[in-house]
Amino acid sequence: MDKIDTWIPPKQTEPKSRNLFRELFQYRDLLLMLTWRDIKIRYKQSVMGFLWAILMPVLVVGAGVVVMIAFSRVSGHGIDKSAVFSVAVKSVSWAFFAAGVRFATNSLIMNKELVTKIYFPREILPLASVLASLVDFAVAMAVLLIVLCIAKIGVTIYLLWLPVLLLLLTMITMGFAFILSCANLFFRDVKYLVEILLTYGIFFTPVLYSAKNLGKLGTLMLINPIGPILEGLSSVVILHEAPDLRWLGNSAVWAVLGFALFWKIFEKAESSFAESI
């Protein structure tokens, strides 16, 4: 038994491929619990507490409005009410995407203890991060909707698009969450790259301005899968028109393919998480 020169590998019994959705469903309590934890600890030991969930998006919107005012000064056009609210809707949505991605990228390495000590589907960690950001987003959106009601923006049939758009945005965020959290586990460079991409990303995404005012550059912004979704949100909520279906189709393909492919990659890499972290 002491020395092994040659050995015949025993027949590899390939484990039955997991039913991803079913396993996730079995662990739904854990997903909710970790989401709750992520929300809870974010505002622990802070004086403002949950108020930050409202204050942060207000500041983000404020920054957007400042940029708009600057633009209008330069171009000489006035600012109308709907343009301001459009920027508000888009920047709050962008903030959700950015926070979700940023938070999820670190989700696996922040929970090193869990990854190396206890078994559960690892998908739950990035998903919980996105869900926690989604709750913040919901709070911000609720506040924004109240403001929109007071401002008498009005309600139209196009609002029915809202769930579809939000679903696509969430799916894209989750897709990025899978691939980036996984990549960051193996290569810690990823978290710095994510910061850089999110910082510059806002210039290549129609957040502070509208894609159609920018000509060719605007097309570039719509190839970016987040672009058409943000434009769509502003169309259906503020401008009362249908979203641009061709570009939205582009986003939808990205969302579904990215989500499925990145999840698959995540799942393939999952078994070596504990020893590589």
Add this chain to the structure above:
Amino acid sequence: MAGGTIDVNGVWKKFAKGESFDSLRDLIPSLAKRLISKPPDQELLQKEFWALRDVSFSVRPGEALAIIGPNGSGKSTMLKLLSRILKPNRGSIAVKGRLGALIELGAGFHPDLTGRENIYLNGTILGMKRAEIDKKFDEIVDFSGLAAFLDMPVKRYSSGMYARLGFSVAVHVDPDVLLVDEVLSVGDYHFQEQCFRKMQQFCRQGTTLVFVSHNLTAVSTLCTTALVLKSGFPVFQGDISGAIQKYHSFYEADLKSRELEVLDSRLKVNGASDTNVIEPGSRVVFEVEIQALAEIRDAHPGIQVHTPDGQCLFATASSRLTKDRLNLSPGQRATLVFSFDMNLQGGVFLLGFTVSPEIETPGEWLYYNPRLKRLVLTEDRRCAGVLHANPSLDILIHRSEVKTMDRQEVSA
């Protein structure tokens, strides 16, 4: 709660010694290579080593298996494979039944959350449903004895309190298969006792147990069979007393003596010779045949009985027993016959043989082997613990007091 089963079949597991790449320059070629061909699972790449080599065992419902071995022998890796945290490179592992693991107590705790919140969080992480935790909440708190600190964030807990809460949650998962990794070493004495009792209770209820520990006394009390690992090789598999001797044999090289050697040793109990299974309370005769390698003058042969952990329960030597001394010239042989009452019970004990020089000095020996023989003591149903004290009891009811009461009743 029923016992689950474990089947481990030809498992190999390798680890990297360092990072698999040191710089971008190494990384890009290695990634490219990996894209073209799958990494070989069977061979070792540079900087890799086998942490486990061809380990197979199975545990049936209600059995308790101990995994023992020196540090770095692959025990914890085995537990992590069983709990699905790691995946074997080769071979298969099948665990049937709900799995509970006492591997790292409170691994799922978040320092900023309160004790109460962490019970829910950790319980869910360990696989309980919310409703289940609701139901067991009071029991968990009772067991931990931390009712007064429930609404305090656990970062303010002492490490003992932390472990207490972790253990309390973990044992309330009600597993079919329980994996335990050296958790008895945390907490104060009473907490360790409590943990140990809880594990015994699991065993009685028929939970399948896999126990990794260096506490050999605990191992021999809880487990019936054992697997001994050494640098990833399974070197022994079988009954617990054999495993403990195998474990100790790793260090036997330290025990070589230049003065004399033991040629043979035998135990005789109640007429049966060469046995090591002993009924508590029997007279044991221990014969040791020795040969001198050097001149031996006025030496004191002796014996010792230890627990598997090395606590000395009993020791004696010729200096305490007789005026005779051991005098041998090189090559000469002698047989020493010791006899003593074996008033221990229920477990594995180690019988040692020693020879000390004429002037006895602690730690100086001509020959020293505290683990020459192992004694497997059966259990006397009349008592628990390790001491066999031959107990009896008479219950004497005081008649006179009963009469007094009768009289009172009559007068009333």
